Amino acid sequence: MKGFTLLASLAAFLAPAAAHYTFPSLVVGGVTTAPWVNVRKTNNYNTQAPVTDVTSPDFRCYDTQTNPTAETISVAAGSQMGIMSDGTIYHPGVVNVYMAMAPGGNAPSGNVSSFAGDGAAWFKVYQITAQTNGGTSITFPAQNLPGVTFTLPKNLPSGQYLVRMEAIALHAASTFGGAQFYISCGQINVTGGGSGTPGPLVSIPGVYTGNEPGILLNIYYPVPATYTQPGPAVWSG
Numbered sequence: 001m002k003g004f005t006l007l008a009s010l011a012a013f014l015a016p017a018a019a020h021y022t023f024p025s026l027v028v029g030g031v032t033t034a035p036w037v038n039v040r041k042t043n044n045y046n047t048q049a050p051v052t053d054v055t056s057p058d059f060r061c062y063d064t065q066t067n068p069t070a071e072t073i074s075v076a077a078g079s080q081m082g083i084m085s086d087g088t089i090y091h092p093g094v095v096n097v098y099m100a101m102a103p104g105g106n107a108p109s110g111n112v113s114s115f116a117g118d119g120a121a122w123f124k125v126y127q128i129t130a131q132t133n134g135g136t137s138i139t140f141p142a143q144n145l146p147g148v149t150f151t152l153p154k155n156l157p158s159g160q161y162l163v164r165m166e167a168i169a170l171h172a173a174s175t176f177g178g179a180q181f182y183i184s185c186g187q188i189n190v191t192g193g194g195s196g197t198p199g200p201l202v203s204i205p206g207v208y209t210g211n212e213p214g215i216l217l218n219i220y221y222p223v224p225a226t227y228t229q230p231g232p233a234v235w236s237g
Contacts, residue, residue, distance in 0.1 A: 020180075021088070022085065022182065023165040024084075026039060035086065038073045039186045040063045040066070041070075042066065050180035052180060054181070054205055056205065059181065059183070063185070069113045075189070076191050083148055089142050090143070092140040095142045095148055097148065098163075098166065100123070102115035117162050122202050124235060128148065132223075134226075135224070156196055156198065158190050158192065163185065165184050168230065177210060202232055
């Protein structure tokens with residue numbers, strides 16, 4: 001069994017670049033938007049290469065080499081929206097979705113297009129974690145999904161937001177810096193919102209050190225008995 005898991009781990013390290021992916025589209029009102037229209041074009045739009053340094057400025061929206069703007073699309077609070085890949089979430093791993101309101105985002109002057117996402121502005125609205133059963137097996141429900149769909153909290157205040165997709169691939173996460181982060185940021189205008197206070201608020205980068213037990217781990221041997229999702233708790237409103 002140990003030999004098999006070690007071989008699986010080696011195969012993960014040798015996985016081809018074709019197994020990488022980006023998240024270029026949103027799903028609003030059941031319609032998938034065109035790539036890189038409502039999502040800021042990421043540095044890896046051609047290479048699909050991941051971010052591995054959680055302290056890098058690219059860890060936020062992965063757009064330091066591109067024009068970091070997009071068209072802002074309206075989404076009603078309490079409705080479903082999605083973030084789609086250009087293939088599938090190929091690698092075993094987990095998902096976090098964060099949001100951040102642009103400064104003045106709930107005022108006429110608020111404009112998410114000029115918001116870099118800096119500061120302690122981010123809160124988590126959705127996650128897909130791993131499933132364990134005490135060390136016998138670990139499975140990843142996000143693996144092979146074409147994207148994620150979630151419900152915007154009904155009490156989310158109206159305004160303009162960045163919505164950040166973060167798929168964490170864990171196939172090579174047994175060494176520091178081995179976890180791969182597939183990231184993109186969409187621009188949305190939330191309408192019909194409520195008076196909730198999203199939180200806890202975190203900075204990105206800053207939310208992780210890379211030493212978290214859900215980021216630095218060997219998923220093959222020994223099989224983890226439990227899994228701890230990185231980041232703050234989900235704010236559901």
